[in-house]
Amino acid sequence: EAGVTQFPSHSVIEKGQTVTLRCDPISGHDNLYWYRRVMGKEIKFLLHFVKESKQDESGMPNNRFLAERTGGTYSTLKVQPAELEDSGVYFCASSILAVQETQYFGPGTRLLVL
Amino acid sequence: DQQVKQNSPSLSVQEGRISILNCDYTNSMFDYFLWYKKYPAEGPTFLISISSIKDKNEDGRFTVFLNKSAKHLSLHIVPSQPGDSAVYFCAASFVPIPSTSGTYKYIFGTGTRLKVLA
Numbered sequence: 733e734a735g736v737t738q739f740p741s742h743s744v745i746e747k748g749q750t751v752t753l754r755c756d757p758i759s760g761h762d763n764l765y766w767y768r769r770v771m772g773k774e775i776k777f778l779l780h781f782v783k784e785s786k787q788d789e790s791g792m793p794n795n796r797f798l799a800e801r802t803g804g805t806y807s808t809l810k811v812q813p814a815e816l817e818d819s820g821v822y823f824c825a826s827s828i829l830a831v832q833e834t835q836y837f838g839p840g841t842r843l844l845v846l
Numbered sequence: 847d848q849q850v851k852q853n854s855p856s857l858s859v860q861e862g863r864i865s866i867l868n869c870d871y872t873n874s875m876f877d878y879f880l881w882y883k884k885y886p887a888e889g890p891t892f893l894i895s896i897s898s899i900k901d902k903n904e905d906g907r908f909t910v911f912l913n914k915s916a917k918h919l920s921l922h923i924v925p926s927q928p929g930d931s932a933v934y935f936c937a938a939s940f941v942p943i944p945s946t947s948g949t950y951k952y953i954f955g956t957g958t959r960l961k962v963l964a
Contacts, residue, residue, distance in 0.1 A: 736889065767952070772956070773956060774848065774850070774935075774953075774954045774955060774956045774957075775890070775935065775937075775952070775954040776954070777951040777952060777953070780949040780951070787948070787949050788948075788949035788951065790951075791951070823889055823890070825889075827950075832942075832949075832950045833878055833880075833895065833939070833941075833950050834880075834892055834895065835892070835950070835952065836892065837882070837889030837890045837891070838889045839887065839888050839889045840888075840889050
């Protein structure tokens with residue numbers, strides 16, 4: 733069974749540009765989460781989808797971040813315009829509806845904003 | 847303000863010996879705790895969890911202990927193996943009410959890098 737996949741693995745962009753990160757959860761996982769780890773700090777929750785609906789987006793830093801999950805399958809996280817402080821590793825995780833407490837993480841996208 | 851703290855950024859242990867990784871938390875309302883292991887360039891991998899109604903959970907070489915009065919969590923690895931070398935994150939969550947909806951928002955520590963020496 734394929735795990736959570738994320739694309740791209742790395743992205744280097746300039747301040748002010750737009751970047752879109754993609755996450756494909758494990759097949760059949762209705763729960764999808766985005767987390768972020770800024771350099772050397774803890775991994776922080778951004779938001780949670782149940783199927784295509786946003787269940788909790790309390791961790792989104794500001795309105796430059798937009799997450800979508802059309803059709804309840806893959807999700808995208810767009811940062812527009814990117815700022816220097818957005819640099820970090822963006823992780824996606826998924827879990828089945830009945831066992832939300834165990835989340836399976838993808839390898840992450842390393843974003844560097846110059 | 848960090849609610850989950852891993853005060854040891856790194857730990858070195860000889861192969862075959864016990865590794866003890868520690869984690870402290872500040873919010874007594876947390877009711878679910880987990881340990882994740884992370885290798886370079888990979889995402890965190892679930893290792894073991896414990897509910898606040900228990901004080902110990904064991905899975906093979908891995909045992910997690912929870913001391914609620916001290917707000918302290920620890921992970922014991924016995925015996926330690928070179929393949930255990932990784933960064934270990936502890937995480938805490940509130941169980942949402944009802945548990946079938948709501949969000950398990952993990953709150954992570956900053957990680958402890960374990961190196962098991964052969």
